[in-house]
Amino acid sequence: MDAIDSFARHVVGTRFEDLPGIAVAAAKTFILDTLGVGIAGSSGPMARELAEAQTLWGEREEARVWGNGRLLSAPAAAMCNACQAHNSEFDCLHEEAVVHAMSIVLPAAMAGAERGKGVSGRNLITAVTLGVDVAAGFGIAATSGLQFFRPATAGAFGGTAALGKLMGFDQAAMLEAFSLVYGQCCGTMQAHTEGSGLLALQMGFNARNAVVACDLAQRGFGGPKHILEGRFGYFRLIEAAGEPARVARDLGKRWLVAELAHKPFASGRATHGIIEACLALREEAGFRADAIESVTARVPPLVEHLVGRPPSADMGLNYARLCARYLASRALLYGGIEAWHFTPEAYRDAASQTLAGRVSIEAVDAGDPNALTPVEVEIRLGDGTRRATRLGVVLGNPAKPLSREEHLRKFRRNCAAGARPLDSDRVERLIECVDGLEDMADVATLAELASP
Numbered sequence: 001m002d003a004i005d006s007f008a009r010h011v012v013g014t015r016f017e018d019l020p021g022i023a024v025a026a027a028k029t030f031i032l033d034t035l036g037v038g039i040a041g042s043s044g045p046m047a048r049e050l051a052e053a054q055t056l057w058g059e060r061e062e063a064r065v066w067g068n069g070r071l072l073s074a075p076a077a078a079m080c081n082a083c084q085a086h087n088s089e090f091d092c093l094h095e096e097a098v099v100h101a102m103s104i105v106l107p108a109a110m111a112g113a114e115r116g117k118g119v120s121g122r123n124l125i126t127a128v129t130l131g132v133d134v135a136a137g138f139g140i141a142a143t144s145g146l147q148f149f150r151p152a153t154a155g156a157f158g159g160t161a162a163l164g165k166l167m168g169f170d171q172a173a174m175l176e177a178f179s180l181v182y183g184q185c186c187g188t189m190q191a192h193t194e195g196s197g198l199l200a201l202q203m204g205f206n207a208r209n210a211v212v213a214c215d216l217a218q219r220g221f222g223g224p225k226h227i228l229e230g231r232f233g234y235f236r237l238i239e240a241a242g243e244p245a246r247v248a249r250d251l252g253k254r255w256l257v258a259e260l261a262h263k264p265f266a267s268g269r270a271t272h273g274i275i276e277a278c279l280a281l282r283e284e285a286g287f288r289a290d291a292i293e294s295v296t297a298r299v300p301p302l303v304e305h306l307v308g309r310p311p312s313a314d315m316g317l318n319y320a321r322l323c324a325r326y327l328a329s330r331a332l333l334y335g336g337i338e339a340w341h342f343t344p345e346a347y348r349d350a351a352s353q354t355l356a357g358r359v360s361i362e363a364v365d366a367g368d369p370n371a372l373t374p375v376e377v378e379i380r381l382g383d384g385t386r387r388a389t390r391l392g393v394v395l396g397n398p399a400k401p402l403s404r405e406e407h408l409r410k411f412r413r414n415c416a417a418g419a420r421p422l423d424s425d426r427v428e429r430l431i432e433c434v435d436g437l438e439d440m441a442d443v444a445t446l447a448e449l450a451s452p
Contacts, residue, residue: 002226002233006248007137008174011130011161014252016122019129023255024438027125027132029407030092030260032434034102035066035450036414037091041084042067043419045197045317050204051080063114064451067418074111075211078159081107082207086151087200089321090266090414093151094132094259095397097139098302098370100151101158101260103203105131108159108210112166114444119166121440129257131162136256141247144240145302145369152187152202153238159210167214179223181206181213185238192306195319262396262407265337268322270306273299273375273394274361275324278331281379285387289333289351295359297324298376300366308361313348320347328377329355339417420452 019027041047042065051065054076063077064070066084071077085091085103093100109127113119135158139150160181164174186205191198228234228244235242265275274297282289299308307324320326320342329352330341340346347353366374378388393400402410408431415422415430422430430449433440440446 002229003244003248004175004178004228006245006251007134007161008171008178010133010248010251011165012169012171012174014126014130016126018252019126020255022258023129024125026255026258026260027129028434028437030102030257031106031124031128031437032411032431033092033262033407034085034106035430035446036411037088038081038085038107039067039422039450040090040414040417041087043417044084044087044200047080047084047087048419050083050201054080063111064447066447066450067420067422067452069420069451074115075208077114078107078111078211079204079208081110083200083204086203087197088266089268090263092260092262093269094136094139094256095261095269095372096259096370097136097154097256098146098150098372099136099139099154100203101132101135101155101256102128103151104155104159104207104210105135105162107207109162109166110443110447111211112163112214114447116166117442117444119443121437121443123166124443125437127162127165129255130165131158132257132260133251133255134158134161136259137247137251138234138244139370140256141235141242141244142239142370143242145305146189147240148238149187149189149192149199149202152206153185155203156181156185156206156210159207160213163210163214164217167218169214169217173217175225176222177213177217179225179227180216180221181209182227182234183223184209184213185234192322195309195316195322197318199318259398261394261398262402262410264396264402264406264410266321266339266342267327267337268307270303270372271322271324271327272396273303273373273391274328274377275331275337276395277375277377277389277391278328279335280389281377281387282332282335287379287381287387289355291381291383292332292355292358292379293382294380295328295332296362296378297328297359298362298364298378300368300371300373301363302370303372303375304361304363308363311353311356313353315347317342324361325356325359326352328359422450422452426452
């Protein structure tokens with residue numbers, strides 16, 4: 001038997017009543033957070049063009065594009081919303097898994113919910129929780145470093161799980177849907193390496209593929225059965241090695257949605273420890289940025305691989321969000337990371353480029369190829385003074401969470417950053433609806449509120 005059977009059984013057999021309170025609360029928190037970053041993403045590069053391009057492949061009006069308002073087919077809406085959820089690098093993730101576990105799960109589930117009509121808040125919470133269990137579970141099961149873009153590939157299975165749950169699949173149908181989405185999995189790490197906009201688009205591809213897989217499975221299509229552990233299975237081709245059976249044993253005992261980490265900064269999560277450490281040293285020591293002679297960040301190899309790239313005055317937006325040296329310089333110069341740090345003028349700023357050139361990123365073995373912590377930052381001043389700090393947990397992690405006020409502040413700011421900013425009444429109504437999601441009769445209301 002392949003481990004996919006256990007994942008399918010968990011998805012099919014779990015009810016809302018089986019979810020602990022901590023999982024329900026976390027699901028609601030990150031449903032709201034993901035809606036917010038998806039709304040903000042509607043103003044991101046090529047987001048409007050992507051929504052317009054969907055009409056090339058049909059014009060069914062089934063689900064909404066958040067922050068845009070356009071009605072598209074369910075696969076097309078899922079594609080746009082997943083791309084928007086990731087294009088600003090502000091979406092939550094499971095750190096151990098290295099998977100942005102909500103960014104495909106929620107768009108796929110919401111597209112299906114709008115199309116199907118009458119999906120309750122309880123059913124959405126259940127579907128999203130189980131989708132995160134699958135997406136993050138695949139990431140945790142990986143015992144080798146990323147060779148494909150894991151948030152997209154693992155997310156494809158999470159989106160399929162969530163939508164299949166909402167569509168009422170039995171074990172056989174869920175297995176076929178997983179098989180069909182495996183046949184469509186995509187996500188190259190070359191996009192991450194080059195800082196290409198394809199990175200977010202790959203999230204969109206896989207959200208669309210999840211909807212397509214479920215639609216085909218519902219109509220009797222199927223595929224191979226040993227898709228995780230077979231000779232050409234996921235944990236031989238997409239991941240170089242993994243132990244999915246080990247993770248499957250904890251399904252229903254360990255709720256991964258409760259382990260998701262918020263992002264306090266709109267940049268790659270692997271930059272966050274470096275940013276936080278720089279801000280802490282700046283606050284504690286009170287030195288001026290122009291007094292800095294060098295900054296050394298000692299990080300796990302994965303962090304160096306993901307965000308250790310050199311800064312450039314002509315870099316693009318996606319590259320800058322993944323450039324720890326540039327972000328460290330901005331944090332030290334300005335005491336934070338804001339939207340205006342991601343402009344051509346900011347990249348060309350002489351003080352930023354000079355300080356970024358004094359930042360070095362050193363890889364230190366952490367014993368786990370997927371580790372994002374610990375992070376140690378040492379700053380040396382021109383007078384020979386040295387300041388250092390070490391972080392084992394980064395802000396936004398469940399062990400160091402954002403407060404409710406910080407969470408809502410982020411959501412409100414994201415709603416104001418959309419292509420068509422939401423008015424305050426609509427924003428507060430969204431917050432109210434998600435707070436009471438268990439009692440909502442039809443979650444299509446969320447998409448209506450998120451789509452001016």
